Amino acid sequence: MTEPSVRVIGHQWARDAHAIKDFLGRNQVPFRWLDLDRGRRAGALLEEMGLTGAALPVVLLADHTALEDPPIEVLAEHLGMHMHADRTYYDVAIVGAGPAGLAAAVYGATEGLSTVLIEKEAPGGQAGTSSRIENYLGFPTGVSGAELASRALTQATRFGAEVLTPVAATKLTIENGYKTLELSDGNSLTCRGLIIATGVAYRHLPAEGLDRLTGAGVYYGAATTEALAAEGQHVYVVGSANSAGQGAKYFSKFADRVTVIIRGPDLAAHMSQYLIDQLDETPNIEVLPHTHVTKAIGEDHLQEIELENLETGEQTTVPASFLFIFIGAEPSHEWLGETVACDEHGYILTGPDLIEDDQLPADWPLKRHPLHLETSSPGIFATGDVRHGSIRRVAGAVGEGSTAIQLVHRYLAEVH
Ligand SMILES: Cc1cc2nc3c(=O)[nH]c(=O)nc-3n(C[C@H](O)[C@H](O)[C@H](O)COP(=O)(O)OP(=O)(O)OC[C@H]3O[C@@H](n4cnc5c(N)ncnc54)[C@H](O)[C@@H]3O)c2cc1C
Structure with missing residues (x-):
């Protein structure tokens, strides 16, 4: 090697x-x-x-x-990453390079649109952090999120999409249908069609000491780069959905023991049965029900966690050097300001979800109804996990990202 x-x-x-x-x-x-x-x-x-x-x-x-x-x-x-846009105008700009954004970039570029994809952390999004995606069509034995992301990125760039990373969209302004994005590199670019594919980010666990020790024994998501350091250790995983199950399975290959801390009585409510079966069959994984973390303890890194039994109220403190947290996620898109309508949890409303009591939103400026996936602002589309009603799966995000390009075409035909 x-x-x-x-x-x-x-x-x-x-x-x-x-x-x-x-x-x-x-x-x-x-x-x-x-x-x-x-x-x-x-x-x-x-x-x-x-x-x-x-x-x-x-x-x-x-x-x-x-x-x-x-x-x-x-x-x-x-490292020579491409961080500054080559042009000032694109037919379509896509913000977020998770599965939805990557799919939109592939379809945008193959269908003749000048396409830019903007990603603030790493292409792949949440899916890129998954150790094994087992339910995505065409991969009967599963595929790692990193491999899926790398293949999609190669595909998007090969067809001519420009990918900026690590670059964040920081502000949006609209004038005469032209959308201008300000970017974290200090530059800006303008587009006609805009696709928001910013997904969701891990929700933070509100327990004493956790924020201070995040990155020093406490990690959100799988943080796979730390897995080798966890070799032979006792690892704690918090969460009861598929991402926590995948994380536990992944860490069980390195750690001596993995304890999955869940608030409910068992995993059945939120985890797919195939993953529950896999955890059951892995001898060094155990599930600790009716429990939550109340405190993280340590000077410069995590040394102990305090746990509370939700049924009895009993508190215990156990030695712990690694705590991986997967407790759901929420959208964050402050950079959009008030430009698009959202539900009460911040998920972006699109198409038929914008219509209430047979009425279009008061500020909707066109005679036609918003297209499927179109937000309350014409020409701006939302796809994947950030969208109200999304199914929160890779296949759903890929499908919506690809579909959005067709809708961008329809919008561009209207405004030209
Ligand atoms: C650990 C884990 C395992 C999973 N396993 C499976 C599975 O097995 N099967 C399955 O179907 N689904 C799985 N999922 C769910 C699946 O990954 C998501 O549904 C999917 O990734 C959503 O795609 P998306 O493109 O909508 O958003 P995301 O994947 O969340 O990507 C959004 C991207 O936008 C970027 N971004 C955000 N804001 C900005 C900004 N202002 N500027 C630029 N970029 C920005 C983010 O950095 C991110 O890369 C899993 C999720 C996790 C976390």
Whole structure:
């Protein structure tokens, strides 16, 4: 096996080190992690490079550039990621490169639209963090989210979609039907058709100490880059839906023992039966019912968690170095301001869901009804998990992303 050309040197429990490892891992940049707390190799390398006393973590690149505690954008620039748009106008801009956004980019580019896809973290979205997607058509033995994302990204770019990452859409303004997006790189671009595919992000668990220790033993989602460090350890997983089940299964390959903490009596209410069966068949996974986490304890990293039995009120404190939290997710799209109508939970309303008591929204400006997937603002479409009524599955997101391009075509035909 060839040595990865990127090396990251730091302390296992440092939040900045976790953020960099997570970014590289999710963007499929091969790297070697050198832990200063394990063995002498990492320290010796820093000394050899004249970097003793450097701000940690240090990222060493193939050309021997050493970046000291780099912000993600700086690291991305050094890695040659495409962060600045080539043009100022596109027929369609897509915000979010999860399955919905990637599908829209493939269809937009193949159907002759100038297409830009903007992603703030890593292509693949939530699906990209899944260790094994088993119910997506065409993959009878499952496919890892990372592989699915990488294949889709290759497909989108091969057909000519421009993909900007890591870049966030930070503001939207509309003038005469032209939509202008401000971006986190300080630039802006304008489009006629806009597809919002920003999905959902993990909901935070409101327990004492958790925020302070996030990235230092407490992780939201699968954080697969930390799995090797969990080797031989007792890992705790919080959550009772499919993502928690997949996480538990994944960590059981590395950890000595995995405990899944759930509030209810069993997994039946929220988890698919095939996953429940898999957890049952894995000897080092156990489920702790009627329980929630009330506190995370540790100085610079997680050392113990406090648990409460919801039936008896009994509290126990157990040693724990790894807590992975999968407790559902919610949409976040403050950058849209008030431009599109949402339901009470922030999911974007589209098509028939905008019509109440046979009435179109008061500010809907056209004679026609909003198209299926069109928001309360003409020419802006919402797809995938961010949309009210979405089925919250990869196949649903892919279907909606592809369909939205047809609707963009119809909209563009109207305005030209
Ligand atoms: C661990 C896990 C396992 C799962 N397993 C399965 C499974 O086995 N089968 C299945 O069918 N479904 C599964 N799901 C659900 C599935 O992944 C989601 O339904 C799907 O990813 C939704 O796709 P999406 O494109 O709508 O949104 P997302 O996947 O959430 O992607 C949204 C993207 O938008 C980006 N974004 C957000 N805001 C901005 C902004 N302002 N600017 C730029 N980019 C932005 C985000 O960074 C993200 O990459 C799983 C989910 C998780 C978390």
